[in-house]
Amino acid sequence: MKMRIPILKLKDCLIVSIQWELDDQTAISFQEDLLEKLHTTSARGVVIDLTPIDFIDSFIAKVLGDVINMSGLMGAKVVITGIQPAVAITLIELGIRLENVSTALDLENGLEKLERELEG
């Protein structure tokens, strides 16, 4: 069983909405797919929406952190949206700081934020 997370393109941004609980394989292929798509589309920004995600463990946190750093290396900005209160609390208790991450409340705000950052 292998699921792939769809990655949409809107103008020069990629939009990823994570709709179900991430297993390890899906997380890893998401990382590869996103970098590949950044490369082929020359997108300059990415919004990753986590609204339906109700927990994040250290493995998923590491994959997300790596995705953000790797996207940065490829010249793209990442905004994370829709982090639930329970997820924010458990991440901090796990001792995980997602460094240099731009966040926004929801997908719409995330896209606006990204557009502003790309213009500025």
Next chain:
Amino acid sequence: MNIDSVDIVTEWDIVAARQLGRNEAKKVGFGTVDQARITTAISELARNIYLYTGKGNIAIKEVTEGNLKGLLVIASDEGPGIADVRRALEDGFTTSGGLGAGLPGVKRLMDDFKIETVVGEGTKISATKWLR
């Protein structure tokens, strides 16, 4: 007393263990934040079994103490054991290129936390969350 358990052999068993944990946490009456804490803790313990030992088990059990209700998670394996428990509990200590957040994280996410480990024999970690 209610006991449920999942053997951890493949990655998919990690998913099964945390789903079981979330369901049990809901049944006991934990709110969404504690459900997330318990689910995350189980995920960390199950992944450690998957990564560092051949095979192990996650057991989830409703417990009571006086009029306190709680959920006990027991992660047991017959792996290599942990030689230096103090270091393993330090934030950032990892032998696998991880974040080293798992064990210290579980300790903070849960209320009671105990490690019994013997090098060459295995590890048993018990962690309880109490309903307030």
